[in-house]
Amino acid sequence: MLRTVLSTAAGLGLALTLAQPTVAQEDESQGHSHPVIGQWELSFETPRGSQTMTLTFELDGETLKGTAETRRGTVELRDVRYEGNELGFSVPFGGRGGRGGGRGGGQGFALQFVGTIDGDMMEGKLRMPRGNNEAPWTATRVAT
DSSP: OHHHHHHHHHHHHHHHHHHSOOHHHHHHHTTSSOSSOEEEEEEEEETTEEEEEEEEEEEETTEEEEEEEETTEEEEOEEEEEETTEEEEEEEEOOGGGTTSSSSSSOOEEEEEEEEEETTEEEEEEEOSGGGOEEEEEEEEEEO
16 A cells, blocks of 8 residues: 555656746747847946946856846856846956956956846846945847
């Protein structure tokens, strides 16, 4: 009897595991591969005025990765994470030997972005390293 119960429970567990779609499968059923994948035009205000950059997100296996095209060139995003509908990432600038991303020497820094995704729109807050300032940002998907 115990063997039958365990066998049935194991079978149900396997069936439930197989029946649960992965994130990619869920999103594919909604017509896209992942809610973040694609190219986004991001804008925000700083003490130096309006800033824009183009973000490109892609999946490398199960890992979400991205790049940012800025006035200083293209850099790899750091600490990219997506859970629920919340996205977080940082954009490095400056630094010696590329440690801070971008070009040039000196002290590097990173802008830290946290926000939510709703279809082809993103919005959130960004933390600037100097003065512990925060600013709102928005992004619109321009390509998938």
